[in-house]
Amino acid sequence: MPTPLAERFAATLIEAHRTNSRAPASAAAEFSASATGADVTDVQALVADELGPVTAWKTAPGADKPMIAPILGRRVKPSGATFGTDEIGACGIELEIAFRLDAPLPPLDAPDFAARLREVVTPIVTIEVVDGRVEDFVDAPAPAKLADNQNNGGLVLGGTGTIVGTSPAVRLAFDGKVVVEGPATPPGGDAWAALERFVLHVGSLCGGFQVGQVLTTGSLTGMPFIEPGTRVEGEVEGLGSVTLDYAAR
Numbered sequence: 001m002p003t004p005l006a007e008r009f010a011a012t013l014i015e016a017h018r019t020n021s022r023a024p025a026s027a028a029a030e031f032s033a034s035a036t037g038a039d040v041t042d043v044q045a046l047v048a049d050e051l052g053p054v055t056a057w058k059t060a061p062g063a064d065k066p067m068i069a070p071i072l073g074r075r076v077k078p079s080g081a082t083f084g085t086d087e088i089g090a091c092g093i094e095l096e097i098a099f100r101l102d103a104p105l106p107p108l109d110a111p112d113f114a115a116r117l118r119e120v121v122t123p124i125v126t127i128e129v130v131d132g133r134v135e136d137f138v139d140a141p142a143p144a145k146l147a148d149n150q151n152n153g154g155l156v157l158g159g160t161g162t163i164v165g166t167s168p169a170v171r172l173a174f175d176g177k178v179v180v181e182g183p184a185t186p187p188g189g190d191a192w193a194a195l196e197r198f199v200l201h202v203g204s205l206c207g208g209f210q211v212g213q214v215l216t217t218g219s220l221t222g223m224p225f226i227e228p229g230t231r232v233e234g235e236v237e238g239l240g241s242v243t244l245d246y247a248a249r
Contacts, residue, residue, distance in 0.1 A: 002042040005031060006147075009039075010046035013148055016133035017051055020086060025135040028148075032141035043147035044070055045206055054206045056098075056155050056214040058128065059198040061188040066197045069150040070206045075129075076214070079158040079242045083129055084249040088153045090137075091226050091246045092130030094219035095172050095180070095234040097163060097191040098155075100124055101211050105199060114196055121195065123163050125239035126216050127232060129154035130223055155216060159240020166190050168237035172221045174230050180221040187218035194218065 002010070009031040012023045031039070048054050048070050055073035059066045077083075083091065099121040106116035131153025134140050138151070145151055166189060172180040188194050194217040202209050209215065226232065228248035235241045 002046060003039055005035060006039040006042040006046065009035075009144070009147060010043045013043065013047050013133045014050050017047070020089060022089060022132070022137070023134045025140065028134040028140045028144035031147065032143040035143040035147070040143050040147045041205055044149060047149070048072065048206045052206070054213070056216065057198065057202070057209065058150055058152060058216050058218075059194055060150075060218045061194070061197075065201045066194070067146065067150060068198060068202055068205065069146060069152060071149060071152050071155050075152065075154040077154065077156050077244075079156055080244070081156055082245040082247050083154055084247045085228050086249055088129060088131040090131045091153065091228075091230075092151075092223045093172070093221070093226055093232055094128040094130060094223055095170055095221040095236065095242075096126045096128055096216045096219055097168075097186055097236060097239065098124045098126040098157070098214050098216035099191075099195050100160075100214045101209055104211060105209065108200060117196060117199060118192065122160050123191075123239055124160050124214060125158040125234065125236040125242045126214070127156040127158070127234050127242050127244055128152065128216055128219070129156070129244070155214070156242055156244045157214060158234070158242025161239040163191060164238035168239075170220050170237070171235040173233045174224075174226055176231075176233075179224060184220035186220060191217045
């Protein structure tokens with residue numbers, strides 16, 4: 001059963017989602033001061049139960065196990081989509097490599113697990129939108145950020161294809177102006193390795209990794225923030241392009 005601490009913070013985040021507002025930084029500090037790992041995942045699950053379904057995930061390297069956070073389906077859109085200021089209060093941009101699960105996962109203890117895992121996923125280029133539900137979310141304490149789905153504001157799904165090496169060429173442009181261009185390496189050094197670590201650790205959180213869901217593996221381009229009215233264009237070698245608009249409305 002979730003603790004009262006987890007239930008309070010989950011309720012705070014749910015209200016912030018519904019009103020497109022931010023809770024006081026003190027709420028994140030209060031939660032983080034005594035939250036356990038179970039409290040963090042309980043908050044993720046409570047928010048997903050109320051506002052889900054979960055249709056995507058995000059991951060990043062961790063000391064003992066990877067960072068894992070669900071992404072709500074209402075925040076996953078196709079390339080060319082628009083996010084408005086009535087949906088998100090800030091718009092950080094991360095160009096990323098992701099994977100769509102196309103068939104059931106192989107047994108985790110299969111001797112050829114890694115090879116079989118590659119056969120059931122499709123690589124995708126994505127843009128993750130970064131936004132949080134508490135004030136000063138970029139600098140919020142780590143437990144609060146992770147409980148708040150690691151500040152996910154949205155995910156835009158672009159082209160599919162083949163990942164070129166471990167450092168494919170990337171290009172990110174805002175209103176036609178190139179802001180990042182050249183080879184880039186995913187966090188942890190290898191998107192395929194990030195996928196494998198995620199699958200081995202996600203377990204049954206929010207229903208686990210299900211067919212049709214997408215996992216995104218971390219920024220190739222840093223996390224620049226953009227102003228309303230900006231068009232974003234991203235490309236990853238071998239995967240194609242992805243675009244979004246951030247609109248004032």
